[in-house]
Amino acid sequence: MSLREIRGVWLTNTDSKVLKSQQRIAEAMNFLAETGFNVVFPVVWNQGVTFYPSQLMQQTFGVEINPNFIGRDPLRELIVEARRVGLKVIPWFEYGFASSYNANGGLLLQTKPEWAARDRNGKLLQKNGFEWMNALDPQVQEFLLNLVLEVVKNYDVDGIQGDDRLPALPAEGGYDEQTIALYRQQFHQDPPANPQDRQWLQWRADILTEFLARLYQEVKAINPNLIVSVSPNIYDWGFKEYLQDSVTWLKRGIVDMIHPQIYRRDFVSYKCIINRLISEQFTDATLTKLAPGILMKLGSYCISPEYLIKAIECNRKRGIKGEVFFFYEGLRENDGALAQVLRKKLYAQSASFPTLADLHVGTVHSQRSLSLWQKLERFLRNLF
Template sequence: MAIRGVWITSTDSQVLHSRQNIAEAMAFLAQTGFNVVFPDVWNKGFTLYPSQIMRSLFDIEINPQYQDRDPLAEIIVEARRVGIKVIPWFEYGFASSYNANGGTILAKKPEWVARDINGNLLKKNGFEWMNALDPQVQEFMLSLVLEVVQNYDIDGIQGDDRLPALPCEGGYDSNTVERYRQTFNCHPPQNPKERQWLQWRADILTNFLARLYQEVKAINPNLIVSMSPNIYDWGLKEYLQDSQAWLERGLVDIIHPQIYRRDFASYKQVVDRVTQQFNREQLAKLSPGILIKLGSYRINAEHLRQAIAYNRSCGIQGEVFFFYEGLREDNDALGKVLRSLPYTDYSTQPASDLNRGIQGLLRFLRNRF
């Protein structure tokens, strides 16, 4: 299907604060032409649904902010009411905390810690990490994903730039070092980006994704496995995300590389590079992630129109926006932009009409800007 999606976050957002907010948000999205939501279900070491796994391991069933509620169940009901699909998003992936020294998880499970070359807790851009290369940590992460798959009427699951991922500076814990030594008869190099060391760790994460994909499909073959990695090959070099291998091995059903650029020229440049990396079959799975809001930044209307039109001109049939609140600022300004296209028509028109509409929009944009 053509993805017209949006991420629902638990940070800088009011959507998950009440059932009423959720219902209102789903109605707004349906009216604006969206057909998929990616709600956050794993954030800062807490689930956003009641988890028996978290209760048994950490005695914390759900993020305390949502005690006595189940935001995921509420989203599913309200999204279904208006014909929107739900793909839960495991936002934090293998990150345990943000500027919290490992948080609840690593306080209880210090053996799960990821370490840098100096033996310190692995931290990058404020995020502290579990060791994504460790079999026990992988088992834990997989168990959370399968818990959601088994217990909720969902349409798929989603990983991102932290699932599966690990900052390239990690992997220097004693167990991983020993595994590497047994494989290559030498210790890992001090340079975390040395080619063999980098690829060996990336392959471990790719194999984890293969297992996740297989186990999700074993429960329900119709579920979508969606991934939103960093852009290749930056994501490989910095976070061990070999998304090219994921595609070649058929481990993703749809992929949303995070093309988070703040001007159209930069966005176009990355789209051109990404589409050259994909073959025709892979291109059908591509729905780029577009940044519409972060902190004080919000995409302007012209950039938004240009990005969507350029996607269609490249054969890209959908996108996912980060994140919902950006659509609602200034009296729904960006939502009104999408309705004016109208956004939903991009995927429901016959191909000939669609192509004419795209060309017309591109001419309009060239003439105006």
């Protein structure tokens, strides 16, 4: 039987020149294929603009594409070059419901101020430099859904991807008049002043879960073979901070692949989180969907070859058939040192990308990959 693994990498426009020309794109796709990768996640949405000519953005905001790419279609160019070397393409909607970064809402909220998310003081919702649209607003949800469907309908892609901002909303949000009125209607009282109130957290997270369920259904209605992939924050931190109820997403079967962002800079921390996620979040039937997000490069940081090897070996020992790296430029650091490690050792044997059937395979396959200790741990947890 041929080897099937998810070997993915995110391709950004930040700290990267790959998207600046089709020639650069072609060279990058060659490099990824030669290194043993089989799927690329190119950015198509950030800073309130798209990386393809968008009729929806033109009609709604008067900006068809990121100004750096006027006259081009980087997404289409990338698909052509990726297909040429056998890579799958899953466009990544990086900013999701975030409108801007340190830009006071940017073009989106300047044009549609009624779409702004609000904190409990009524101010524009900001967290870690990002300003947010109201992800609980039906109009905002409709816009994001249509943006995703525009790509699905117009491009030969293998799926779509959301991340720690899709679906998501900082837990400090939800204090806009419309959401408050909806909460009052259901509970006959105002939302708690404490954003971390458990019922208030769950109620808002459930709205985002319903949005993801709708997105999943509408993508599948266009093409049932498309993969809906998400890369959320780690549970349950992601639930408490960004209303990302990824446990429920898995239980409801509204994701095909999930890449929790295990962005730790030492292997011991990475290993501890992997063990916890497998024991607490993933069942025998959903482990096949897991391909953790691994931090390869950020700013001056670059993962060591030793950590890279240990992380992938750890994944395989626990029955995890793949990983996705953030981000592409880490492979080119130090004259491609990390790419050489993958090419010569861990990815030396070629692997085909899993089918949807592989990702949704049931209990029998997954149970084989669980250790006796993990099975005992689950038994005891269910017992008590």
